[in-house]
Amino acid sequence: xxxxxxxxxxxxxxxxxxxxxxxxxxxxxxxxxxxxxxxxxxxxxxxxxxxxxxxxxxxxxxxxxxxxxxxxxxxxxxxxxxxxxxxxxxxxxxxxxxxxxxxxxxxxxxxxxxxxxxxxxxxxxxxxxxxxxxxxxxxxxxxxxxxxxxxxxxxxxxxxxxxxxxxxxxxxxxxxxxxxxxxxxxxxxxxxxxxxxxxxxxxxxxxxxxxxxxxxxxxxxxxxxxxxxxxxxxxxxxxxxxxxxxxxxxxxxxxxxxxxxxxxxxxxxxxxxxxxxxxxxxxxxxxxxxxxxxx
Numbered sequence: 140x141x142x143x144x145x146x147x148x149x150x151x152x153x154x155x156x157x158x159x160x161x162x163x164x165x166x167x168x169x170x171x172x173x174x175x176x177x178x179x180x181x182x183x184x185x186x187x188x189x190x191x192x193x194x195x196x197x198x199x200x201x202x203x204x205x206x207x208x209x210x211x212x213x214x215x216x217x218x219x220x221x222x223x224x225x226x227x228x229x230x231x232x233x234x235x236x237x238x239x240x241x242x243x244x245x246x247x248x249x250x251x252x253x254x255x256x257x258x259x260x261x262x263x264x265x266x267x268x269x270x271x272x273x274x275x276x277x278x279x280x281x282x283x284x285x286x287x288x289x290x291x292x293x294x295x296x297x298x299x300x301x302x303x304x305x306x307x308x309x310x311x312x313x314x315x316x317x318x319x320x321x322x323x324x325x326x327x328x329x330x331x332x333x334x335x336x337x338x339x340x341x342x343x344x345x346x347x348x349x350x351x352x353x354x355x356x357x358x359x360x361x362x363x364x365x366x367x368x369x370x371x372x373x374x375x376x377x378x379x380x381x382x383x384x385x386x387x388x389x390x391x392x393x394x395x396x397x398x399x400x401x402x403x404x405x406x407x408x409x410x411x412x413x414x415x416x417x418x419x420x421x422x423x424x425x426x427x428x429x430x431x432x433x434x
Contacts, residue, residue, distance in 0.1 A: 145207045147174040148186065152204045153279060155194045178203070208278040215281070216420050229258035232422050235280035237287075237338050239302075239366055239383045240410055241265035245284065248430050255429070259422065267364075268338035275415055282423040283413040286338035286383075288345055295419075297412040297427060303384045304342060304406035307370075307396045313377040319400040322350050329360035329378040331369045339366075342408045343381050350404060370396065381406060 184199035
């Protein structure tokens with residue numbers, strides 16, 4: 140965006156903190172205040188109001204945020220369209236990815252994509268599926284990758300690839316010789332699960348519900364926000380966990396974790412791209428096509 144003041148304003152409106160805005164944009168806090176002050180002087184409005192120690196957008200600020208985000212989207216689209224005139228893809232692509240995808244699936248795709256299109260500046264926001272969808276709805280990201288079963292109204296989903304969740308245990312613990320358990324036996328096993336809002340947890344709940352089992356019936360030993368944390372917990376305990384099979388490939392190869400089957404129960408889900416418009420912007424579409432072509 141050519142008008143840096145609008146970029147500063149958008150960051151300040153999203154964070155509601157001049158300090159965090161300064162950190163994000165690598166400028167000083169007085170510089171943030173200066174840019175906001177210039178916008179307020181130009182349009183003769185107050186954009187932010189203080190409520191004690193908190194910063195809030197005024198009505199004028201909310202109006203400006205909507206307009207500024209539209210301008211930012213249009214400018215990123217302009218950058219991409221103009222880059223096509225030279226035969227080189229250029230511009231900024233802001234991705235949001237749920238935790239499992241961001242940790243295990245996305246990095247090699249990004250490595251290939253940035254090598255193929257060095258003129259594209261890519262940033263990645265990572266959170267659970269609900270947080271990614273919220274960021275997309277707030278125009279904080281251009282394209283999301285999520286693992287949830289639910290679909291948020293107003294967003295559009297494009298299938299990426301399928302995934303399977305598996306029950307894993309330590310290879311040297313209590314369940315080292317257990318090859319399979321029944322759904323009823325699963326209720327007695329201490330489990331490590333993801334946090335509320337996680338797409339993984341949603342898939343588990345849906346599959347269990349089909350067998351007449353509620354999530355609340357499980358013996359939950361711990362809830363952790365990352366798959367890496369869950370794997371480390373399981374490796375050092377007699378608990379089990381249900382995680383994406385792509386997240387435990389290295390552990391299965393090294394022999395630190397093992398898969399335990401659940402009789403008559405499978406956890407299958409789809410990884411999906413999610414975008415605000417029915418047809419995503421050109422640069423986002425290019426990334427979708429590139430990622431799917433590499434499968």
